[in-house]
Amino acid sequence: MSNENRPRRGPMGRGPAMMRGGEKAKDFKGTIKTLLKYLGSKKLSIFIVFIFAVVSTVFSIVGPKILGKATTKIFEGVMGKIAGTATGIDFTYIGKILITLVILYLISALFSYLQSFIMTGVTTDLTYRLRKDISHKINKLPLKYYDKQTHGEVLSRITNDIDTINQNLNQGLTQIITSITTVIGILYMMATIDLTMTLVAILIIPVSIICIMIVVHFSQRYFRSQQEYLGHVNGHIEEMYSGHIIVKAFNRENKSIEEFNEYNETLYNSAWKSQFLSGMMQPIMNFISNLGYVVICIIGGYRATRGQVTVGDIQAFIQYVRNFTQPITQLANVSNILQQTAASAERVFEFLDEEDEKETTDDPVTVDVDKVKGSVEFEDVCFGYEKDKPIIKHFSSKIEPGQKIAIVGPTGAGKTTIVKLLMRFYDINSGKIKIDGIDINDYKRRDLRQMFGMVLQDTWLYNDTVMNNIRYGNLNATDEEVEQAAIAAHVDHFIKTNVDGYQMILNEESSNISSGQKQLLTIARALLADPKILILDEATSSVDTRTEKLIVKAMDTLVQGRTSFIIAHRLSTIKDADLILVMKDGNIVEQGTHDSLIEENGFYANLYNSQFEE
Template sequence: MADKGTRQKRRRGPAGGPHGMMPGEKAKDFGGTMKTLISYLRPHGIAVSVVFLFAIASTVFSIVSPTILGDATDEVVKGLMSPAGIDFSALLDILILLIVLYALSFLFSTIQGYIMAGVSQKVTYELRRAMSEKMDRLPLKYFDSKTHGEIQSRVVNDIETVNQTLSQSLTQIITSITMIIGILVMMIRINLLMTVTALIVLPLSMLVIRLIIGKTQRHFKAQQKYLGEVNSHVEEMYTGHTIVKAFNREEASEEVFDEYNEKLYESAWKSQFLSGLMMPLTNFIGNLAYVAVCILGGHLALNGSITIGNIQAFIQYVRSFNQPVSQVANVANLLQSTAAAAERVFELLDEEEEVSDQKADGTPALSRENLRGSVGFEHVGFGYEEELIIKDFNFQVQPGQRVAIVGPTGAGKTTIVKLLLRFYELNQGRITVDGNDIRDYSRKELRGMFGMVLQDTWLFNGTVRDNIRYGKMDATDEEVVEAAKAAHIHHFIMTQPKGYDMEISEEADNISQGQKQLLTIARAILADTPIMILDEATSSVDTRTEALIQQAMANLMKDRTSFIIAHRLSTIRDADWILVMNHGDIIEQGTHRQLLEENGFYANLYNSQFAED
């Protein structure tokens, strides 16, 4: 549980993990990444096979067409030189055949495009679902070490890059390779010498393509990296736009954005320019071959070695030959970009997950039925890295007891609560509920035992009723109303024009902080869990609202085991037991009166707050 300051530093520090890849670094394992990506296509093997067959058929029909058109030209030339004139019947047959070939090529191309679009969307859907399910299984420490923009970039941008490649580039590879082979065969069939002349410049094209691909990959990698940085900054600034304005930090925010945006611009500009340079360069080299073929073809035609129709067909093939070569080069470039994106996706999917819920002896996890609510800490030790924050923590909470945990910032108060919910695993010791190790419960069962009211209230964009019902999705409207009444928020709700159908805005900024807190208390009351956690629940409200919240919290904690974390010590005077923590240890414990009489650490904290008040 890194504190907010630590998380903020992480956001501003050098990008780490997958986003920490340097701009000049290529995909770590291109072959392995592409192999993994292809494995997602295997369940759609039949559809992909049909796509490949149709792509080849469409290309073959397209390749044969120039030869048929050359035959039509020869028929016209022969008719012009013959006293009998042009044989329009034969010419019509050739033209009909040509139209049929073009139509078949279009049909097969359309069908394979339709099928491949469906396959690519299914694979993309599966990847998104896999990432969504993976994030549900990732430990909280993963999200503490990554910004929202980093994760969002992987789920949205990287998967969309993969989608574009699957929907367009795979079939383009097949059609381009088929076209290159087919065109070569047809060119050799027409004239070997002209074919050799046309291919002399091919090695030069390959050299140019290889040089460009080598330079563009690092820029594509940097583009994905800085896109995540921009997303993260925009999300952060939008979420905290009120604070940014309040502290007149707009210019500073713009400077940071400009820095990230400039890096994104530079990497995107270079990657797009260099990849876009490939086509005109290969076209220029191809035009050199085109000029040489035209000169040689004219010479051969004068010698009677080749017909005008064959020259026309050959020139079309030469012009067409450059296109698939350039497409293969572009696709090779895109595959590098795709490998970089897919690698980042698979890195997330390969992240270490939460420890399994399965018990060590293989027996089923315990149920929370008939739970009494006693909680025990036995020699608990925990640290985020090697240094322990919680050291040899021991305490027993009886059913229905209200236990307050107090201490300065960084003492380990919130960490204790997060360990209860198994957001993190213990380094040593164990925590028990009703005498059973919490690791013997499934996380779903364990977290279902606890209701939570946090300092950072979370409400989603929806109605008041839906936000309260989030604590118990099958609750009736009557149960929702009763929970709202117990939380002292019913009156406020009924004063709104739409009552319980009032829409909470996306940022929940159309209600006050106190009202948000009361709604979260209503949600916790509705959940009706045997153990309750209240973490700084009254730290952000005024005194009058605090009194309302205190009444609501009293209703919430009735007959429940409760953990209360508070900075305002006046709010925990009536707690059954108070634990005073500092540097991960319990340094004092007792009732409010006992601790004041001891005149120790707690008394100093309490008196300092009373003096401030």
């Protein structure tokens, strides 16, 4: 289901920052309505489930009444034998009744199985579509969303919350149908036996409903809090696990455990309270039903002695009373299940309702990547991650196609931010950025990013073969093209010295190769992508001098004939740049070649010389 066609809800507060422990579901009705819209494509299946559930329930309800006839026949035979007015028990008649009951219960079981089978398919399809929508949504959200969310929080919505929806709907929907059908059917069957006793049994309902409403009122808030803090716990665990080396290096195990215990304690309290309140349903309903059961037994015994009702009907009625409270209890449990489902669904829909990363034009420029020249122009660009706190201030520069541009400056000067703006990971607050004379806002983001290749300081490789990690730059590349890219990136020798060569599997954290080898692989990947504009962000900052020379050679190959932006702290690596932009506090304070900037003896000269001072 595409984001455009997906059911939408009314405006609500978004994100975990809006949720606090103990808070009720903000929009229970809206969430359930949206969930039902998701189920709209399965109307026929749900209708069939409804019919099968009704049929299964009806056949099981009829059983006690028929069994009562057998009881009456046995009672009459015994009493007649004692009084000497009958020949005994009619086992032929009883046998026919028992065969009829077996057939009825078999049919009931068959329809029950079929409705469970179909309902499982409906809920599994729902969770599949929800996960698919979230997967699409993840790629549509702007980066600023992930700046405010932990990975674990997002993962919790995809896994825990959707699993809760799946399990609860699978259980809850069929229980609603069978419980309502059972209540109505049993009421009818009881009414055909004795109206007086039926009225007494009906008195159980308002008492039960009042108890249910009280319990639901108190339990609702804790189900929401339980799901929220489950996300916090997952987020903390994911963060600590991914950074466990740093945690150990700084002896922060105890601090990490303290934070985990705080989240876990809140989760425990919410889960305990929600489950405790939910668990109160059964004993409360049992107590009420037992009271009703006692009253019915007294009234039934009295009416039987007066000959107003048969023994078999009393036995059937008592069975119905027993069965009558069970669906009411189930409905009470379903109310809790629905609360938990709504809490989980609300978190999922909040994520899906987040604003997508939007294009800024309805008529984008058509791009032929092969014809892109690579000229870049910044015109009075201003930007801040928060609008009232600008980082880039009135930034202007013009870069010709094929030029090698170095961006240098102290930490926090705005170097990497320039790169993020170029690729429209963030939109500028004012000014213009142009590529080949066209405002980047006039391109589709996808087309714009196709022009770029990136090699970052933080390398990203996934758990697959070396071959596939390089091929990530161009999924249509042949094995030969991948190898040529590896040779050009000076990483081919390292790959072939490994026993598995290009089929070597990188582990989940790529810790089975060195940092320099990771960097060379990402350069090979960028070479394979054959972009028109290159971005090299601190590509040599975390490697030794020997590996740095290899990376510099690979980078020299990579930048040939391409406009390239190189962010570097090691100024010795960018001496041959066509233009060096020196940034300080979001502004370009100097620009020129290495030699000209050294001659000026300004800010750049101080930066450069400071790297060689003792």
